Amino acid sequence: MNVLTSDDTISAIATAIGEGGIGIVRVSGSKAVAIADKLFIGKTGKRAADILSHQVVYGDIVDPGSGETIDEAILIIMRGPRSYTREDIVEIHCHGGPVPLRRILDLTLTLGARLAEPGEFTKRAFLSGRLDLAQAEAVIDIIRSKTDASLRVAVGNLSGTLSGEIKHLRHDILKMIAQLEAAIDFPEEDIEEAAAADVAELIVKANAEIGKLLSTAQTGRILREGLATVIVGKPNVGKSSLLNALLREKRAIVTDIPGTTRDIIEEYVNIRGIPLKIIDTAGIRETTDVVEKIGVERAKELVNQADLILLLLDASMPLSAEDRAVLELLAGRQAIILVNKSDLPSLLEFEELKKAAGNRLVLKISVTQGDGLAELEQAIADLVYSGHVSQGEAAFVNNVRHADALRHTSQRLEEALATIEAGMPPDCIVVDLRAAWEKLGEITGDTVGEDIIDQIFTQFCIGK
Missing domain, CATH: 3.30.1360.120 (Probable tRNA modification gtpase trme; domain 1)
Incomplete structure (x- = not known):
C-alpha cells in the first residue's frame, strides 16, 4: 500500500x-x-x-x-x-x-x-x-475526452475495469510462483515436473488474456489521443472542402485558385465516437512560391507521421503525374483514396487507379453534394475498431505506458515457458514469473518507481 x-x-x-x-x-x-x-x-x-x-x-x-x-x-x-x-x-x-x-x-x-x-x-x-495508478491516469483521460466513446473508456478505467483485470492476472502469476516454490521447498515429494507442467498451462492461459488486452491498445490509444489523419492531394481537389464538410463548419478557405492552403490546418472532429485529429495540408505540387513550398514539405512530413491518410483525387481529371507522385508517398501507410467531384463527368480511369492503389479502399465522393461522406465515416470506424474491438464494458488499454508494460509482461511469460520447455529447475522459472508479476504492478502502481509517478502527475492541471 x-x-x-x-x-x-x-x-x-x-x-x-x-x-x-x-x-x-x-x-x-x-x-x-x-x-x-x-x-x-x-x-x-x-x-x-x-x-x-x-x-x-x-x-x-x-x-x-x-x-x-x-x-x-x-x-x-x-x-x-x-x-x-x-x-x-x-x-x-x-x-x-x-x-x-x-x-x-x-x-x-x-x-x-x-x-x-x-x-x-x-x-x-x-x-x-x-x-x-491506472485509475489516477483515467482522471486526466476523462478531463481530456473528446468524444462519448473516449469518455466511456476513461470512465471504465476510473471505475477499475482495467485495474481489476491486471490484479486478477497478478494473482494468477503469484499462484504459479507459490506452486513452484512449494516444489522447491519439498524436493523429496518429487513434484517439480508436475508443478512445471501445471504452470506451463497457466502461463499459456495468462498470456492469452494479455493478448486480448493488447488487442484493444491501438483502438484505445486512438480514442484517448485521436486518430492523426492527414488530408493530402494535389491543389484544388477539394481538401479544404472535405475538412469543412467533416467539421460541419467553414474552417478552411475554399476557392477555385490552386494553392490557397499554404499552411497546416489542424482540428478535432468526432467521427462516430472516434476523435479524428484531422490535418488539412497544402496541395502537393512543384512550386516556386516560397511559402507554398514550405507548406508542401510540411505536408510530406506529416504523411510519415499520420495514423491515416485521406488522399483526394479529382474524378473530372485524368490521373496526373502529380497524383502518381502523391500515391507514391503512401507506400507502407494506412490510407483511403477518395475520388472527389464524382458528380461531374468522369475522366479518371478507375481501372488504372485501382492498379496504382493496390489493395487500398477507393471511395467515390462529392464533397459539394455530400455524397459518399457517410461511407467514408463508416470506413474510418471499421479501420479503428478492426471489426472485432467494441465499445462495450470490457477493459480497454488506452495508454502507451500500460501497453508497453503488458508487452514486457508477455515477453517474460514466454521466457518462463521456454525455461520450462528447456527442463530448467523451478527457481529459474520463478525468476521470469516474478519479473512478469512486477511489470504488471507498474500499471496499477504497486511496483512502480517514484520517478515514473512524478512524471505521470506532472501531466495534470493544477487543482486536479
Whole structure:
C-alpha cells in the first residue's frame, strides 16, 4: 500500500481559467478546516469548524486581516477519510471570475496552505490508496475526452475495469510462483515436473488474456489521443472542402485558385465516437512560391507521421503525374483514396487507379453534394475498431505506458515457458514469473518507481 508522507496542506483553483458562473478553490490537508474557519462566516454566523462533513453552507469569505468581504460563497467540507484525497478537503464555491478566485486562493496561502503542484490532489488520492495508478491516469483521460466513446473508456478505467483485470492476472502469476516454490521447498515429494507442467498451462492461459488486452491498445490509444489523419492531394481537389464538410463548419478557405492552403490546418472532429485529429495540408505540387513550398514539405512530413491518410483525387481529371507522385508517398501507410467531384463527368480511369492503389479502399465522393461522406465515416470506424474491438464494458488499454508494460509482461511469460520447455529447475522459472508479476504492478502502481509517478502527475492541471 502506498503511504502519504507529506503533512502539507495544499490549495489551488480547481476550475478553468477565465470567467464563469462558479469558480472553486480546493484545499486539502490537516489544516484545511482551520484555514476555512478563519476566512468563512456563514450567513447564520456558523463557523467552518462547526460544519458537518459533506454539508453545504452559504456565507461570506472575509479577509481576517482587514475584515473585508471578498465574495459570497458556498462552503463544502469533506472530512477524511471520506474524501477524494482521504484527507480533510474544503471546497469554496464562489463567483467564477479570476479576481475573487485569486483573492481567495491568496488568503488560503497566507493562512498556512501552499500552492498545489500539478495533479497533487489526485497524487494524494493515489498515495493514500484511494485510487491505483491506472485509475489516477483515467482522471486526466476523462478531463481530456473528446468524444462519448473516449469518455466511456476513461470512465471504465476510473471505475477499475482495467485495474481489476491486471490484479486478477497478478494473482494468477503469484499462484504459479507459490506452486513452484512449494516444489522447491519439498524436493523429496518429487513434484517439480508436475508443478512445471501445471504452470506451463497457466502461463499459456495468462498470456492469452494479455493478448486480448493488447488487442484493444491501438483502438484505445486512438480514442484517448485521436486518430492523426492527414488530408493530402494535389491543389484544388477539394481538401479544404472535405475538412469543412467533416467539421460541419467553414474552417478552411475554399476557392477555385490552386494553392490557397499554404499552411497546416489542424482540428478535432468526432467521427462516430472516434476523435479524428484531422490535418488539412497544402496541395502537393512543384512550386516556386516560397511559402507554398514550405507548406508542401510540411505536408510530406506529416504523411510519415499520420495514423491515416485521406488522399483526394479529382474524378473530372485524368490521373496526373502529380497524383502518381502523391500515391507514391503512401507506400507502407494506412490510407483511403477518395475520388472527389464524382458528380461531374468522369475522366479518371478507375481501372488504372485501382492498379496504382493496390489493395487500398477507393471511395467515390462529392464533397459539394455530400455524397459518399457517410461511407467514408463508416470506413474510418471499421479501420479503428478492426471489426472485432467494441465499445462495450470490457477493459480497454488506452495508454502507451500500460501497453508497453503488458508487452514486457508477455515477453517474460514466454521466457518462463521456454525455461520450462528447456527442463530448467523451478527457481529459474520463478525468476521470469516474478519479473512478469512486477511489470504488471507498474500499471496499477504497486511496483512502480517514484520517478515514473512524478512524471505521470506532472501531466495534470493544477487543482486536479
